[in-house]
Amino acid sequence: MSLTHADVRKVARLARLAMTEAEIESARAQLSGIFELIAEMQAVDTKGITPMSHAQDVSQRLREDVVTEADQRELFQSLAPQYKGSPQVEAGLYLVPQVIE
Amino acid sequence: MLNSSLQQLGSALRAGKISSVELTQLYLDRIGKLNPALNAFITLNPEMSLAQARAADALLAGGKAQPLTGIPFAQKDIFCAKGWRTTCGSKMLENFIAPYDAHVIAQFNNAGAVNLGKTNMDEFAMGSSNETSYFGAVKNPWDRNAVPGGSSGGAACAVAARLCAAATGTDTGGSIRQPAALCGISGIKPTYGTVSRYGMIAFASSLDQAGPMARSAEDLALLLNVMTGFDPRDSTSLQRDKEDYAHDLNKPLAGLRIGLPKEFFAEGLAQDVAGCVNAAIAEYKKLGATLVDISLPNSRLAVPVYYVLAPAEASSNLSRFDGVRYGYRAPEYGDLTEMYENSRAQGFGEEVKRRIMIGTYVLSHGYYDAYYLQAQKIRRLIAQDFTEAFKQCDVIMGPTSPSTAFSLGEKGDDPVQMYLSDIYTIAVNLAGLPGMSVPCGFGSNGRPVGLQIIGNYFAEAQMLNVAHQYQQATDWHARAPKGIA
Secondary structure, X not given: OOOOHXXXXXXXXXXXXXXXXXXXXXXXXXXXXXXXXXXXXXXXXXXXXXXXXXXXXXXOOOOOXXXXXXOOHHHHHOOOOEEOOEEOEEOOEEOOOOOXX | OOOOOHHHHHXXXXXXXXXXXXXXXXXXXXXXXXXXXXXXXXXXXXXXHHHHHHHHHHHHHOOOOOOOXXXXXXXXXXXXXXXXXXXXXXXHHOXXXXXXXXXXXXXXHHOOOEXXXXXXXXXXXXXXXXXXXXXXXXXXXXXXXXOOOOOOHHHHHHHHOOOOOEEEEEEOOOOOHHHHHHOOOEEEEOOOOOOOOXXXXXXXXXXXXXXXXXXXXXXXXXXXXHHOOOOOOOOXXXXXXXXXXXXXXXXXXXXXXXXXXXXXXXXXXXXXXXXXXXXXXXXXXXXXXXXXXXXXXXXXXXXXXXXXXXXXXXXXXXXXXXXXXXXXXXXXXXXXXXXXXXXXXXXOOHHHHHXXXXXHHHHOOOOOHHHHHHHHHHHHHHHHHHHHHOOOOOXXXXXXXXXXXXXXXXXXXXXXXXXXXXXXXXXXXXXXXXXXXXXXXXXXXXXXXXXXXXXXXXXXXXHHHHHHHHHHHOOHHHOOOOOOO
């Protein structure tokens, strides 16, 4: 199967990956090769087979709805990314570009 | 000391023949000497390692030692270790200091073990050669022009080069077994759910499983004793009774039925690798095993199925790296979307981006049934092949990797060729079965060959028995690279 330039551009957008036109083109060639490999499974008859989502067929464990984590806000905020030399936090919040005008 | 088993090291420590500080310093000195050429470690922190060693010496002096107390181990850089830089081989986490311990790290800490450093790996464990690491490729200690395998390449290299007593790895599609094979060491990926994934940076959550890498099956058993166990913080951790994995090591193998899947010995397997594996199987016959021809007809689909499921899960898991709360943020951006896009484009390497894109595509509107659902259905067919096979045999054997270690840069431009190097290991992850690799000789280029042993669910103790008996009868596992020990 061969992907188009527009397919790859759309996927890059969905995956939130900035890509130049040249990068899209080289990704297109490599992804097409990988999808050729993947295409081998299309011919298999899987009618009536239950999809296997996990290695062990066990049901998800539940837990009591109680607080289990300690408050470590300061420690976690100390890990925030830097931007122009300063950590992007303020008053216990994380700073990102303004979303609402 | 460098060739001592963990049992011997533990005894020497408890008898006071050497202190943990001395042993830790010995390894740190070796790392200082050999690591610049091998690049097995991303992060060292001698101060923290020696502090742990001093604490271990206090336990030893107080008679409170456990089997691994005071022994220095290398930890794959995929495990969060509190206060340690934890990068997962990525620029995205280049400056990330983990704020907590992974379950695996906590288990080692509780056992009084020493963390010697964080080992190099393919970025986010995506690779089979360790060449996708942001921190540079690892060299194979047997031949520095060769790759060590991946993704746990730094761990395999460190064990083979005697830079640590043993190491941890993780295996999503072969990342413990393939580097173990390529570096001539032993490694086991236990049954999915046996070792907690808490604090282990996620790649493909339904396949990821941690396990030990060491110089012998006997060492692996002691390490599994520490690493396994129920952990409520991992929703897929299995509740089982505690098991002593060393319990069956000395059982004779008479009557053992070894299944040989014809698909694992077909076209594509290098002749020198086949020769070593067949010789190992002949050795097992001498030890009293019988051979059974089996078939895993759907195993040929394992690679395509894996390259749908693993990237799909990865694209979801890696969406957390957005430059907001931790990790890399691009120096230039306009609006929020551009901040995400630039941070991720600059923070991730080529292979990681490729897999995120595959995953995003197969999960996107209109393709889900054709790819993701179809892959999950074939996953069941692959698992059922094993269930059928284990009706006729106790363990399955074959090569771990189709060839010995390839040369650095050899498969650089062709992702598909790289993916096919995991052709014999991936099906095991899809089924959730335990698998291991033990050294069984050398190829025509002098590079190591690994024998893969696949067991039924929870058959780790039996597999370790099978491997240990082979290692009692042969000495491949005891060989060291030239100039190493």
